[in-house]
Amino acid sequence: MPLKLATISPSVSSSGRRLGLAAINPIAFCARSKAMSTQRSGHLERTAQEPRDESLLDVRLERIDQVNERIRLYRLKLESEPIKFLAGQWLDTYIPGNPKPGGFTLTSTPRAAADPKSPYLELAVQESPENPPAAWLWQSPSDITGSKLQVRVGGSFVFPPSQIPLGDISHVVFVAGGVGINPLVSMMGHIAEEGYNLEVKVLYASKLPAQGLKGVLFLDRIRKWFTEKQLIGDLKVFTTGIYEGQVESRELDVHERRFTVEDVKEAVGKKNNSVVYVCGPATMTDAIVDGLTGDRGMDKNRVMLEKWW
Template identity: 25%
Template sequence: MARATIYVGFTVPQLLRGVSRCFSSHSALVVLRHSAFCYCTANGTIKSKRKMDHLERTAKNFRQEVISQAKVCGITNESETVKRLRLSIANKDFTFKAGQWVDFFIPGVSVVGGFSICSSPGLLEREGLLELAVKHTVHPPAHWVHTECTVDSEVALRVGADLHGYQESKGNGYKMGTVKVYYSAKNTSELLFKRNILGLMNAFPGKITCRFHVTQQRSQICKELQPHVTEGRISEKDLEKHVSKDTLWYICGPPPMIESISKLLSNIGVPRNCVFFEKWSQHIFAL
């Protein structure tokens, strides 16, 4: 029997690059709210009393030993608050899997950043390139990206993974599951990668669906998005219809959002061992 998986969080880059993994005999429902979706830490609750440093927060997570030099070769404004960095990787042995993130080392900046990779392993294999999406905040690495980073800036990267050792299903019993995404942001301009998601929905009809939620939309929503947009926050009513024993839920976002959704899921009867979240998600886009 196919298993359902629900992703709750703040943005979509990792869904885009890791869609093939999501389908591995699982059905998925994703709730995204403007941050990156990535492999998560299994737990039912999270408490956030103070902001932890990225290295402190992820101290027990697996990391590759190698630290690779990289050079910024492209900077794109994905929205008013998010920049996409394209990096050329010097080390030919540098590799990553869908769902992993990087420690981001900046010369002259003592704080180490933690950002999700928003490009596919295929781009790295073909062209030696990797992309990161970074939201503007006062967090030193994110602040540097938005105020000082230029083309040809040099940095260093180290790959980490919350679920190191994850094994993809093998054998002849493969069955494509489904992915349902709830993706919320302030307005449609902050729905990063929305056209990529629409493309996936068209490429996999019935297998990938997404409901965009906007909470402070002031302008008219474009016709392309209108059929897929709901004004207002993701609610208990939105999620409760997907509750089943075969459903997994993935939450992605800053700690207060994770706490809120975790409590909501508990209220509608979702077992704790079926809920996964990013314990350092404010650093994915340095939120």
């Protein structure tokens, strides 16, 4: 069940709308399936206690890119003025003909949505036929490109964290399992674009798609940030699954196994000035958080969690 969080009202600035956040428990259980929504339990019901903007935004589905056999990227052009959101948040996404929204994590950066000339939002959606909004988005691109949708920003799993001043953080560790990379890539991009003086370490576990590493969601984007020194630190990739081709690491630090709590502890290093963001399947996230915050472990306020199931 989701934790009960503070109910907050959005603030409005001259440069666009922003979802303001009150003090929030850092371990924010935002019940999340691979597409955040199933017919058994609706996205709105599961996130009823989460903060969200009051207003709906008009967007146009401008572009669809196939990442691999199971995941697509969607670029949504904002039809209204630029907006402000916090890296890590999600969208209530209303598709044509369905009164119930799907919940999909924003993977673009806040700066992209605030661009005065061509503001946009980006989503990564895994194929999920039992989820009506995801199934609609997985129609033939030629049938839905150009469609108008309505969206609303929400969520409390964000960077920078609301309860810790940036000046008290020098080290950020991102731990992702599968599509749990989605909110974290928005946070990484935000750090890269804003030039925060932070050491960043990424542990990314993924099942290899048919294309091998080339098809791992956002891996090229993240690698480029490190290569171009927009992010300072290191990236470790942990792969599972059967891949018939040769794994081309392209100077990546690739481990053909699942990561462990010890891998994460090693990445954290000094606990007092670090924060950790963990997102992925519940079994993975629970083990990592318990391992980090157990006996004489990290302050729980410095471990942020979002899990899906």
